[in-house]
Amino acid sequence: MPSLLKRVKSKMFIFAHRRTLSLLDGEYGSVFKGRSMDFDELRAYVPGDEVRDIDWKATARHGSPLVKRYVAVRRHSVLLVVDSGRNMAAEAFSGESKKDVAVYAAGVIGYLACRHGDDVGLVHGHASASSFLPPKGGEEHLERLLREIDSTITLDGQPSGISGQLDYVLRYLKGRMLVVVVADEFIPDARTEDLMRRLRARHELLWLTVRDAELAPGTETQGIEAQGVLDSTDIGTGTGIPFLLAADRKVRAAYGHAMAQRAELRRTLFRTLGIAEEQAEGSADVVTTVFALLEKHRSGALTSGRRTKRGQRAG
Template identity: 50%
Template sequence: MPGLLLRVRTKMSLFAHRRTLDLLEGGYASVHHGRSHDFDDLRAYVPGDEVRDIDWKATARHGEPLVKRYIASRRRHLVLVVDTGRNMAATAAGGETKKDIAVMAAGALGYIAAQHGDVVSLVAGDESGTRAYPAGSTDAHLEMLLRRVDERVSLEAPRSDLHGVLSWVARGVRRRSMLLVVADDVVVDEVLEKLLRRLRAQHEILWLTVGDADLMSRAGHARDLYDVQEASGLPAYLRENGALRVAFDASSERRVGDAERQLQALGISSQRLTAQSQVVPGLSALIEKHRRARR
């Protein structure tokens, strides 16, 4: 069976231009403070890099700005916080399973973090409970983390419990870390808001939402849909109803916008993804939002 990390790396190359990958890598490096004086190698300059890191001699030789990369003076900690309830086995708006998008996103940022010498751990859970997996930085370790996500998410898995997973993180992750939360569309209620305020004081938070599938039929004959979270069906005749479609679109737009504004008000940068092809540019945009918010 092909490795999940290999799939992630292959798709990163297929779905994203080299420039976009450089932007993501440069953005990730720029959100961390401090470095050693041990030179590692050179890479293309991307917005957000320090001007002082430009190697002017190498730039003159190659005809484009190149910056020096340094070996990290201390390892930082990236925690992948993934909702593994059965709703993540559902279909996303782009037609792929939410699980595949979640694995791609977690794997992409985890791989880049490890390339920078940082360690990566996983906290995953659902209604049956939350489990933490230790930190590491090897390819084998990242493969293990991605497989845990892949194995836990299925149509037979318990319901999601994001509140429970985040509560575990608030209690169990003591070291200040960067959290990448990968979850379904969420409503930020009073309980979640209080929990996020606590987490925001403890850690830096990046939030990725894997968008729900479009429940309404836009053209042609609709078929019945099944809600994996509530274990209920949505008949085709309802999906074809024009008035319901208008109400659904307005409600979805309002819900997504409200969640983004609430997270922003809490100081949490967020991005919504609907397909694996959006993962690299989406992560890059997310990190850039986070970097700007810290200024």
């Protein structure tokens, strides 16, 4: 069976020439700059220590200032959290399967981690169950993760439910990680929003959304006759969408308006939660989407529920 990782790497070098790849490496590495340390012990404060390192609760109990000591973390863990429910077997905006886009996105992030000597793990699943493959290093392990994603996303699988995977990470995985979520385009409910907020507080959290397909794409430029009368199906619900209804101009206008409102709601939600999120329409823009996602997270464009002009992306 052809290697999925080789396919990812070949696409990366098509869309990312040497300079762009080095920029990707730089943006990935910058995610871990700053503290990049694990807690070791408490000790008495001495002049020159960072005020932000003071443990105020311990100081209050002890009666004199105590600061936290840290040890350097030389190897990081990257956790891919991938929606592998049947929603990801639907078409993406580009017309490809969302599964193919998800595999490529996970492959790009994982390959960058491998280049930096970091470990990569995977949590994936659907609304009913989650599976975990612990972080390890090396391209052979990354290939296994990509195959796991590719083989578990099917049209006859269980419906998607990313909240289950987020809950799994919070319940069972300890230690600060870079968590990259690759998921379907959706509006989080109250429970999922709470899980996202808690996950962001515990880990470095980035979110890559694979965009939904258009409603009856191509009808405006090719016409109904050129398209043929082909009905569509909502993979998540199994509901049929008659082509003639989907191609109606009024229906398409109403749908476009609803999707614009939905997109603004999503942007507002991610800004409020302080989570860097970008959307990929297909495999052709995964590399640029990953770069924008890393840059947005690194630059701190999302702070205190606000996004700076630098953090904004056209469209």
